[in-house]
Structure formats: C-alpha cells, structure tokens
C-alpha cells in the first residue's frame with residue numbers, strides 16, 4: 001500500500017466551557033486534519049491543534065512543513081516500511097513537532113489498517129479501557145469549586161487543577177479546592193510555567209505543612225528552567241512532573257539524569273509523534289520514571305492515537321490526561337475511540353478505527 005497524496009481539512013468543536021490556563025484561554029477545539037491517501041484507496045487520519053506559545057507551531061506552519069518539506073520525502077513509500085517512513089518524517093526538518101506528530105498519527109493509522117488490527121494491538125496489545133482526569137480551568141475560586149464539584153458528580157476521580165496566574169491567589173485556590181473535594185477526588189496541579197522556582201518552594205512547603213496532599217505538581221517554572229525544576233524537586237515532597245520542559249527523548253534523558261523531574265508528561269504534539277513517544281516511554285521505564293500521557297486542547301483524532309499508545313505502554317504510562325475530546329460539546333469523529341467523560345474505550349476497528357468525520361472543512365494549501 002503506497003502513499004500517493006496528503007491533503008488537509010479543518011475540524012472545529014465549541015467547548016462546553018472556556019479552557020483557561022496560565023498561558024492561554026481557548027473557546028473551541030480547532031484541529032488541522034491531515035489525510036493521507038494511498039494507491040489502495042485506504043485513508044489515514046492524523047490531526048494537530050495550533051499551539052504557537054507551547055510548540056511554536058501554527059496550522060499554517062504545519063501545512064507548509066508537511067506540504068512543502070516533509071511530504072515529498074514520503075510520497076511513494078510503502079506503508080509497510082513504517083520505521084523508514086518515520087525516519088524520513090523526523091529528519092526532513094528540525095523542530096515542527098506538531099507537523100511530524102500529525103503525519104505520524106496518519107501513518108500509524110494506515111500501518112495498522114494494512115494489517116487489519118487496532119493500533120494498540122500493533123503496538124503490543126493491552127487493555128482497551130482507560131480512565132482520564134479532567135481539567136479544572138483557572139478562574140475565581142467559586143467557579144473552580146463549582147467546576148470541581150460538577151466534574152466529581154460526573155464521575156471524574158482525578159482533577160487537574162490549572163493555576164499559575166498569581167501566587168497568593170493560587171495558594172488560596174488550591175487550599176479551598178483541597179478542603180472541599182480532597183476526600184472525593186485525587187488532585188493534580190498544573191502551573192503551566194506560571195511560577196518561579198522560589199515561589200514554587202514557598203507555596204508547596206506552605207501547603208504541605210498544613211496537610212494539603214497533592215498527587216503531583218506539573219511544570220511550575222518556565223520550560224527552559226531545568227535548574228529550577230531540580231531546585232524544586234530537592235525541596236518539596238510532592239512529585240514534580242515536567243511538561244513543557246519535556247519535548248524530545250534527548251530532553252527527557254537530560255531531565256532524568258539531572259534529577260529535575262519525578263514524572264514525565266508525554267504529548268504527541270511535543271515529542272513529534274508516536275515513534276518518539278515510544279522512545280520516551282521506554283527510556284523512562286528503564287529509569288523507573290513514570291509517565292503521564294497528555295494532550296493539548298485537541299480533539300479525538302490525535303487523542304485517539306495517544307490513547308492507543310497509552311493502552312499498549314501501560315507499564316510505563318500510568319497517568320492519563322486525555323480529556324481534550326470530553327471538553328468539547330460533541331465529538332464529530334464517528335467510530336474508533338469512545339470518549340465518554342472519564343471513560344475512554346478503544347474500538348476494535350483497524351488502525352484508529354475512524355469510520356466517518358462529520359463537519360470536516362476541506363482546506364486547499366496555501367490558504
């Protein structure tokens with residue numbers, strides 16, 4: 001089965017409630033869909049959101065990189081040559097992790113379809129059922145408490161609390177949410193780079209000393225502040241997870257060797273796709289470092305690929321933050337992975353199992 005063409009489309013889904021972090025506020029899930037055509041008429045689907053302040057990638061840059069730079073290297077290749085195709089994708093251009101991730105998702109979808117098996121089985125098998133946390137956006141305390149209680153009433157057992165806008169307000173937010181819901185849910189924090197290392201130690205020691213128990217604290221400091229992450233890890237008892245500091249497998253090796261993080265958040269859009277995510281999961285497992293599988297604010301094509309990976313790499317990926325599709329008002333993707341609040345169920349269709357995508361807006365590049 002040979003790759004013959006690559007085309008693009010846009011998929012937009014309004015959110016149930018605005019998604020707010022220390023870095024950005026978003027109202028819709030907007031994905032660029034990458035569709036790979038083959039000589040057998042089989043299609044492969046991938047997708048990527050635009051996250052310039054996290055990855056540096058926009059939908060324009062993703063289309064350019066795929067259409068003008070990476071695509072010509074893989075057109076004509078046989079889908080059975082998975083490793084050779086991924087090698088071309090990874091080495092055709094530096095950076096551009098979202099473009100590489102979207103392409104690799106579509107390639108792995110086709111590869112599993114070629115062997116008529118669900119992707120997670122091609123990646124080694126596993127349990128096709130996962131449970132995700134849910135994001136509680138940063139907001140005023142009453143709104144965060146209401147959102148946390150609603151999420152618990154919907155069956156979510158783990159809440160990912162977004163903070164990082166103002167240190168004293170953040171301490172108040174964490175304390176109030178902990179007081180209200182800690183007996184009913186596990187709490188994770190995500191600061192999205194909003195604090196300094198000293199502020200983090202101050203806030204966390206204060207919270208730890210008054211008995212606030214948190215599962216982990218994610219990316220408290222700027223992405224390039226590896227010394228800061230280490231400074232924090234040495235001074236607090238709550239485990240520290242690297243997110244925006246952990247893009248590539250090489251960065252993860254450095255983080256682990258320098259003792260800067262206790263947990264690694266793997267996202268396909270950061271690490272440049274499934275081939276690299278597998279490397280990170282394997283090398284973290286070798287070092288006894290647990291991983292989270294995360295997602296951007298993105299929809300169910302890209303997140304389905306992450307779910308298949310998590311199912312197959314359960315020995316390394318023990319924490320799941322794949323709530324993107326559940327935050328949307330509906331899922332336009334029919335077939336494949338079912339995202340129902342905290343419950344993620346992988347289908348048994350070949351590849352990602354996608355049968356149809358509603359509301360797809362075809363794009364012609366350049367647009």
Ligand SMILES: C[C@H](N)C(=O)N[C@@H](CCC(=O)O)C(=O)O
Nearest residue numbers: 135243294295296297321323324
């Ligand atoms: C959606 C997921 N729960 C999440 O919080 N992901 C990111 C932020 C994604 C974005 O801004 O698009 C994270 O920082 O973990």
Ligand SMILES: [Mg+2]
Nearest residue numbers: 190218219243
């Ligand atoms: Mg994060």
